[in-house]
Amino acid sequence: MIIDSGQVTKNIDETCDVVVVGSGAGGSVMAKELAERGLSVILIEEGGYHTVESFNNTDTINSLVNLYRNAGGTFLAGKPNVMYAEGCCVGGSTTINGGMCWRTPDKILKRWQWEFGLTDLTPKKMEPFHHRVEEIISVKPVLQESMNNDSMILKRGADKLGYQTRANLRNHNTCVGANQCITGCPTGGKQPPLVTYIPAFLKAGGKLITHCRVKKIRLKNRRATGVKGVMIDPVTKAVRAKVKIRSKITIVCCGAVQTPALLMRSGIRSASGALGNNLFIHPNTKVLGVFDEPIYGWKGVNQAYQITEFIDEGIIMGVNFIPPGIFALAFPFYGGGFLNTMKEIFNHSVCGAALIEDTSRGRVINLPFDQVVTTYQLNARDFELAKRATALLAEIYFAAGAKRVYLPFRNLHEINSIDEVRKIYTTQLKPIDLELMSVHIMGTCRMGINSQQSVVNPSGELHDVKGLFVADASLFPSSIGVNPQQTIMALATRSAFLISENISRYMI
């Protein structure tokens, strides 16, 4: 059953076993797994419910407005400011991501065991949860029919230089490479929770409330007893009704920015002081390579390959098509010739990004009227890593035959040969000169056994509030260095299993 703000004529007042706030990678998994175990579950989503059929258009602005938080206009304040994107629709960011699936790297799990006492998160113990997720969302390599030129060019460059590549595993069922992943998959090929977990949740009798913004978590004697929120008109943003949900278990899965913001807004403080801190973002540097040959990056699958040669250093690289409106933002210039340049290079270029396993930290700060500000300061180590990642990607493009490469530095826009790659190191560059963006926000409610060091315990429950769980990327104690979707889903599956095993503890 789906309730949207458009259908609501009076306030909503409901009672259930479990209320899940946020329907992304964590929330959809939690909702489905618990509903299938016979619990009455209400899933609340701030954005709207958009079906695959509704994605059958190519209007970028429409997608930004309907599927992204603040139409994509979200940023982390710092030097430099970093644009980030997160989904605000049923399925959350999984509806608008490229669908890359990675199990959590062993080195990361080992680090979490040592530093945060998460001894149950070994590769062996996580295996059944990853396996379950992989089956449900159909994780497999891409189809031959969907291969495209930009990925092949990246591989060609990497092969020439002897760099290791990985044929990506993606969650898809016959993805034919429409390459509209970031504006909602119009073919139904991508298998995000929107077409897997959410239908299974609804089939199990779950109730989905859309366009509902949760304002506060209800607390009584250090125990969560539900949530309070409002139904919002998607166009005018006016409040249409109030929502009150009483529940035995409350699960917050709003992402690493909105989750700590909601907890803090509800008056929750963590003894560790870690709530809202330790924000990691996997900074991305965007690098464009221009080639003589026609490429048509929009014809074929998104990121068929990633370069994993430097994964131990904390760098992975890939190429992905982005619509012209976002593509054009990569250029530092403007004025006469801009349109001509776009005309000349759009179908001859490869847009790549290097993802960095960061050690810099950010913070989430609540402002009055439910507003949130995020800050992030790039440290010297990550800045050097970003420079190295940019240089490596430029080198790969030139090895593949690029005639020109556009760089993400304010005072070093363009290089024209492999010899000029050295300019990245010889030019006087400061962090503020770097253009960064992010799509992986993590780590503001970190998990651990020690309540003086972490916000939630190893099963995802807050140390300081009973019956209140977190199940999204904010759990991560550190940056993980690979696409986080599958790790979030596997951890949520694990939490759902732990909750159902110990259900009597919560059904008081």
Next chain:
Amino acid sequence: MKRLTFPKSLEPVFSALAKVLVPAQDDLILEGFEAHFFFNFGRIFNELPPIFRWGFIWGIRFFDWFPVLFGFGLNRFSHLSFESAKKYVDAWANGRLGVCREFFKTLKAMVILVYFSEPKVWEVIGYAPENHLKERIEMRKKILSGGEEKVHWPHEEETNA
């Protein structure tokens, strides 16, 4: 409290700014273009958090009303000649004041994003996703209705070789 939406009075400023950032070319048919551009611009603007919307509007007003502070006389930006407007924009983009540079970056990003999301501009740069999308939907139907799904797995190719 009334929700702040994109004011029509700012359209001439953005029109002038778009002309400087991406000067029109002959092969771009401009009929109906501006109306659609502002429609989309308004949609993006209306999704921003209130604090940004207020800041943005006052920033734009400052940008429009104070070329005098940058040595461009008592004209508004939207009334400057093309050459002067270009110099004024350069002063914001490359000036010493970080606040101005950052504000301009946001302004430029919004204009460029909306401009290059226009289907008429797509035609000019050779991006035609509609037909591609139709082809791929058909291709998927064919594969699902009995065709064989060939997974691309390079390690297999290497093994076979």
